[in-house]
Amino acid sequence: MAIIIGVAAGVLSGLFGIGGGILLVPALALLLDLDHVDAEATSLLAIIPVAAVGAWRQKRYGNLDVRSGLAIGAVAAVAALAGVALVNALPVELVRYAFAGVMLYVAWRMAASAIKQLQAEPDSTGSPSN
Amino acid sequence: MLSPRISQLAIIGVATGIFSGLFGVGGGIVLVPMLVLWVGIDERHAAATSLLAIAIAASAGAGAQVIYGNVHFLAALTVGIPAVGGVLIGTWLQQRIPVAMAQLLFSGLLLVVAVMVVVE
Numbered sequence: 257m258a259i260i261i262g263v264a265a266g267v268l269s270g271l272f273g274i275g276g277g278i279l280l281v282p283a284l285a286l287l288l289d290l291d292h293v294d295a296e297a298t299s300l301l302a303i304i305p306v307a308a309v310g311a312w313r314q315k316r317y318g319n320l321d322v323r324s325g326l327a328i329g330a331v332a333a334v335a336a337l338a339g340v341a342l343v344n345a346l347p348v349e350l351v352r353y354a355f356a357g358v359m360l361y362v363a364w365r366m367a368a369s370a371i372k373q374l375q376a377e378p379d380s381t382g383s384p385s386n
Numbered sequence: 387m388l389s390p391r392i393s394q395l396a397i398i399g400v401a402t403g404i405f406s407g408l409f410g411v412g413g414g415i416v417l418v419p420m421l422v423l424w425v426g427i428d429e430r431h432a433a434a435t436s437l438l439a440i441a442i443a444a445s446a447g448a449g450a451q452v453i454y455g456n457v458h459f460l461a462a463l464t465v466g467i468p469a470v471g472g473v474l475i476g477t478w479l480q481q482r483i484p485v486a487m488a489q490l491l492f493s494g495l496l497l498v499v500a501v502m503v504v505v506e
Contacts, residue, residue: 259465263469273417273435275413297448297454302465313478321389324439326438326442327396327399328395328398329442331395335406335407342407360497363493363500
């Protein structure tokens with residue numbers, strides 16, 4: 257079961273450019289019986305080879321802007337420390353609902369922009385761009 | 387290829403890092419929409435850049451967590467090895483579906499995450 261979830265997390269990671277922690281953290285917590293902090297920590301380690309292999313494949317496909325990826329990753333690594341400090345200072349409920357609200361707003365914006373593209377190019381075959 | 391300006395890179399990096407630390411998510415869920423909606427990069431290129439950024443940010447985070455003693459190595463291998471296989475499939479698949487369709491699916495993923503965060 258953990259293996260199946262692992263594969264699914266990897267597919268999502270490659271398809272959407274995410275780490276896959278969304279699936280890995282609950283899988284580690286529920287299936288392998290890790291507590292929440294340990295599940296997040298272990299998920300971070302598991303994500304490294306997944307993201308690295310995904311980035312390497314994307315480089316081969318000609319989609320990777322190495323400079324931007326390196327810069328964002330380096331800044332994000334430092335900023336994550338601020339996030340960890342913040343989460344310990346803010347009420348948990350507020351943080352959860354704020355996060356869900358932001359996700360809903362972004363989902364709506366992404367969908368609207370995707371539908372606009374689909375209407376503009378109804379015959380888009382998905383051949384790699386530029 | 388469209389490339390973000392330095393100021394955009396800095397702001398996206400900070401936002402991704404703070405969200406990641408705040409909510410325990412990898413950050414891709416924040417990073418990809420910012421690249422798509424703000425910088426104007428398509429979903430495929432955004433996903434590629436995001437994966438590299440995540441590999442770096444996760445390395446720093448995992449390093450710290452190893453020091454704290456929170457990492458279970460065997461469990462990481464159990465899910466990590468199948469996930470590496472999965473990412474090969476996912477990136478392959480992504481090159482074969484229309485860019486706008488990938489973006490629409492991403493928006494569905496965000497909806498699921500929003501529900502998960504509230505229900506959890």
